Amino acid sequence: MSAEEISFIEKYDLLGCIQCGRCTGGCPVSMRTHLNVRRFMYDTQNEERLEELSERPEIWDCTTCYTCAARCPKGLEPLEVLIGLRSLQIEEGRIQPTVRDALESIFKDGNPWGSPRAKRLDWVGDLDVKVLEPEAEEVTDVLLFVCCTDAYDPRVMKVAQSLVKVLQAAGVDFGIIGEDESCCGSEVRRLGEEGLFEMCDEENVELLNSFNVNRIVTISPHCYNTLKKEYHGLRHPVLHYTELVAQLLEDGKLTLNKEIGKVVTYHDPCFLGKQNSIYDEPRYIITRIPGVEFREFDRCRERSLCCEGGGGKMWVESESKAERLAEIRVTDAKEMGAEVIAVACPFCLLTLEDATKVRGIEEEMRVADILELLAEAL
Amino acid sequence: MNGKPKIGVYVCHCGTNIAGTVNVEEVRDFAASLPDVVVARNYSYMCSDPGQALITEDIKNYGLNRVVVASCSPRMHEPTFRKTLESGGLNPFYLEMANIREQCSWVHEDPIAATEKAKRLLEAAVVKARNLEALEQKEVDVEPSCLIIGGGIAGIQAALDIADAGFKVYLVEKSPTIGGHMAQLDKTFPTLDCSACILTPKMVDVANHPNIELMTYSQVEEITGYIGNFNVKVRKKARFVDMDKCTGCGDCAEACRLAGRIPNEFDEGIGMRGAIYLPFPQAVPAKYTIDKENCLFLAKGKCGETPKCQEVCQAGAINFEQQDEIVEFKVGTIIVATGYDVFDARKKPEYGYGIYDNVLTALEFERLVNASGPTGGKIVMLERGKKKKKKEEEAEAPKVPKSITFIQCVGSRDKSVGNEYCSRVCCMYTAKLAHLVKDKIPDCEVTIFYMDVRAFGKGFEEFYDRVRREGVRYIRGNPSEIFRRGDKLVVKAEDTLTATPLEHETDMVVLSVGLVPRSDNREIIDILKLSQSSDLFYLEAHPKLRPVDTASDGIFLAGVCQGPKDIPDAVAQAKGAASAAMIPMAKGKVKVEAQTSVVNEETCRGCGFCVELCPFTAIELVEVNRQGWPVKVARVNEALCKGCGACVAACLSGSIQQRSFKDNQLLPQIKVLGVK
């Protein structure tokens, strides 16, 4: 028993922590929930308390935004301790029904949304998209990795459709995996289901490596982060779509003709910004859309505020009744006179759009993925 | 000392450091059994007086002509035991050491295996000792002068001490004035002496001292040579003002078309200057300098009809034709006192420095509270980047902050920016600055977010106690982020003592930035071949016992260039470096390395490979007569050779040997260690 728990201390280098409080200080949910991640860095050093700590509801409030780790002066990753505690719960089989359903659905159908594999291509509609063959002789430039949320969610589908239009307009040679495509597992890992994530890693790497492509482009920053940083043995380079599109614009391959004529701001997704330092490309794209007047949030880039969409939060209900961060975000946007909040992540799109409804400003404040704006400007 | 080797072997216990793991009696008996060993002993501390006496007695009684000491690393005590041999009347180079501590007892746990290894190491030393030769240690004259690079408080103090002792000092300072960072400070912790009051008299002393040649706005370009005989080349940059004519009246600075338009480095960019300027009123020398990057005439070729400065200068000191000047001189010793930079707060974007006008670095804040600073010492809210209004009355009176918040450890103790060390001064300068705020704006709410308060120096804890009682609020928690809410800054942090996450609203934030190695540190590293420690400050020769020396003889360190420290410590180290530099100058002679390399001129092919390789430029090709033919061969300048052995290993024809490491000395040793 004790050997296992010493490894908990070692695994997260808990003894490296100096209890400075930067993690909790930066944690976006620390003010609205009971989560104090610094305390967990301290309390989990006592091996006898691990079980009790893993039963605390607030470990599910973490959005895995990574702010705590980015700010830690000792290079620690406090959020991983929370994920480790979640794992203990999952191992015990103590698991919220919504989470259990999502995980089961990934295991069975390769997506967390409880939809059958056969419907994975519904989003394509009457668009003409090439479905790639494994081990094809001919090289295709880009493999488009479509996030489960883009594939199944009726709202987010439009983002994937927009990307197809944009790539076609720019003459990019691309294809998709089709029905065999499965969830990247980003949320799986963050919900603490290590075993299932290992399966996602292995199976997806094998599948992706079987395609004869130059590079993989993801729509969601969550898929991007997982493919790029958490998979083992992936052969192809991974790009986020903002990187590809910025390049297309810079090379003059993509021309935008229609005026949008709106005041637009941009919300940095944690998985793109804080976790992968992609700050400039999204802004480069937005400011090239004709007629856009761009305004920055005060809290932007490295200081951006999390929307609370990550870390499995799509399937976990928070106990807190305090104002949600997404609501603060849309209010701030309204106060600075923005008419559109541009995003580059399916979760941000859903949480922020929902917040405009809660605040009753959905008429005056549009939330749209950068790709939707681009498709409209073609 | 020819004839049969008579070797004495001495096995040290080093308390339990060695004897705790290695069976020293067994090693001694083994030593006694080796050929040519006439006496073998073990003793608790060989380096102690009685330990050394054992050796000198045996030299006399047994007629020893070789000594082997099995103890710690030769880095530690080789000089000690060489002296022992000398006092016993033996050439000091008849000593060989076996390191059975660092290389054996400290790194092994199994006593049996460790004892076996100690025997092996000892035997290897014995077989080498058999073939050791006596060497002569030569002496060279020392130039009685010192080069000091950097004119901060450390460089100033070292210069004054050495000059007062009667030696010549060349003080080279890069910027237009001496004084360094201390000149920028208002009061100094923990005693609150006014920095200018204690510093400027010293600056003036430097300028007036008959033994000090001050070169400001100057840079060292090249240094060759060795302890006692360094050749120095300095570039005195053109300041476009004739130093002999300039009276320091300042008419030019007022007249300059760019007056008040260029951020003044000395004021950390909070105050403004013109293209011709004096960094601050008490600058030494009190001579103006034209900054050629900004000067309209020098940069653009045109400044109105005639340059304004030239028009108004009564002394006719402005000279746009002035060129850089190269001066060369010789010195015996060198002190490096190049100081530090403060941490660039932009590397922690979460604190919004560079975005919010009223997020300041502590050094900027020093200028703000400084009576001779740009606001005359008034602490006011800043509006950066705004053009100064022409008429004073048009401008609204600047706002006074009602609350000021300090954040500790910005850029210190922080792996995410690569600085793992503590900067040692920030806890105290923050306490000082907080006190100054309370002094100037009594009802201002002052909060300090900290993770540990390190008040370790003389009078520090007492000062910390005092500042807390003045109503300064200390909150334990290092903030994570700053953003804006209305016209307030919000500091996002956690009070870790009560586990309360909080959003602390404030008017002004001061970042207690750490001390980091200068961004141009490499210049001096390349010129002097200095080493850096892992924190990238310059490395001293030994962290405890040689804190002001470098690995190169005759080159010393003083002040923050060696590592973060406050003024008292910088001054103490400067005095230490000055005294260390004066030792060879006072002696007038230094011993040079005896274990140098020698070229066999009969077999050398003159390829010159070693010449290029030698890091100390100690080898040159010379022409010799070989059986009637003129041929080129390599020759080692023994005064320059440091005995590193690089040439020996590299020589293609095997013609170079290093004294005390010759083939007939090393190969038997290798054989003992290698076989079995």
Ligand SMILES: Cc1cc2nc3c(=O)[nH]c(=O)nc-3n(C[C@H](O)[C@H](O)[C@H](O)COP(=O)(O)OP(=O)(O)OC[C@H]3O[C@@H](n4cnc5c(N)ncnc54)[C@H](O)[C@@H]3O)c2cc1C
């Ligand atoms: C905000 C702040 C407040 C502080 N307050 C206090 C205090 O109250 N009390 C206290 O004890 N300490 C205080 N300190 C620390 C203090 O500043 C230092 O201990 C002291 O200035 C160190 O002096 P120095 O001579 O080593 O370095 P510096 O002051 O940095 O001087 C180095 C000099 O060398 C010159 N130089 C650099 N490179 C070259 C080169 N290649 N060639 C020629 N010249 C060169 C520089 O121009 C400079 O003039 C404070 C520090 C900060 C940042």
Ligand code: SF4
């Ligand atoms: S930021 Fe890092 S060192 Fe500081 S309390 Fe959190 S985990 Fe510990």
Ligand code: SF4
């Ligand atoms: S990942 Fe984000 S939400 Fe989770 S503990 Fe860290 S800062 Fe808080």
